[in-house]
Amino acid sequence: MRTGFLVVCLPPLLLVTSAACTNAADGKGVASVDGSARPSASQSLSRVDQFLRYSQCMRKEGVPMTDPEVEGDNVRAGTYDKDSVDMRKVAAAEEACKQYRPPRETGPGMALKDELARRFARCMREHGVKKFPDPNPDGPTQTGPEVGQDPQYREARTTCDAQIDAVSASLRPSPS
Structure with missing residues (x-):
């Protein structure tokens, strides 16, 4: 009786287990109701790295911003000379780069x-x-x-x- 039970139950169990442990060929890999979820490819960035990306973006947008400043545990955003920059350009750059600025x-x-x-x-x-x-x-x-x-x-x-x-x-x- 036990052998018959194993013969009947073991193949479906192996099939389900192997299917659960494989990756999808399309690379989506995350289950969702509407299929919209995607796995995150990047890990959380440090505050320094977040400000660095923000500074790089601001420079790309034409604002000569310095890299972030680090003093011990305190990390501050880079700076730019407000007297020599067109504030309209700064406002446009801040809007374009807001996704890189770390939360307060x-x-x-x-x-x-x-x-x-x-x-x-x-x-x-x-x-x-x-x-x-x-x-x-x-x-x-x-x-x-x-x-x-x-x-x-x-x-x-x-x-x-x-x-x-x-x-x-x-x-x-x-x-x-």
């Missing part, structure tokens, strides 16, 4: 960064750049081309950068 960081240090960004925006408006926007809660402050072309922009930026640097230094914990 979260954590305790972000509260300080958010506060400094709010103070910077307020300072810029107080120093004559009336259209300088409040910071974007989901990422970097998006300024339109009219902001960088404001005649007060360069002087206000110099003043506000210095004020924010001083405030930032006073709020950071002192090294022990």
Whole structure:
């Protein structure tokens, strides 16, 4: 009886097992109801690699952005000279490259960064750049081309950068 059971059950079991362990010839390889799912070929990129791709894309779009800056565990996006770049070109490049920009960081240090960004925006408006926007809660402050072309922009930026640097230094914990 046991031998008959094995003879009847073993071939279908082997057939099902072998079919489950093979790859599809079309390379899709992921089951879905409508057939739209595709396997991911890339692993998650580090924050540095994400910012590097973003910088490369921005350069491809005509914005001379530097590679990301790394200081210990802190990774910042590359920079460009806002005074020498057409802000319309920057806005178009940011839109074209947005899929490469990593998501906004979260954590305790972000509260300080958010506060400094709010103070910077307020300072810029107080120093004559009336259209300088409040910071974007989901990422970097998006300024339109009219902001960088404001005649007060360069002087206000110099003043506000210095004020924010001083405030930032006073709020950071002192090294022990």
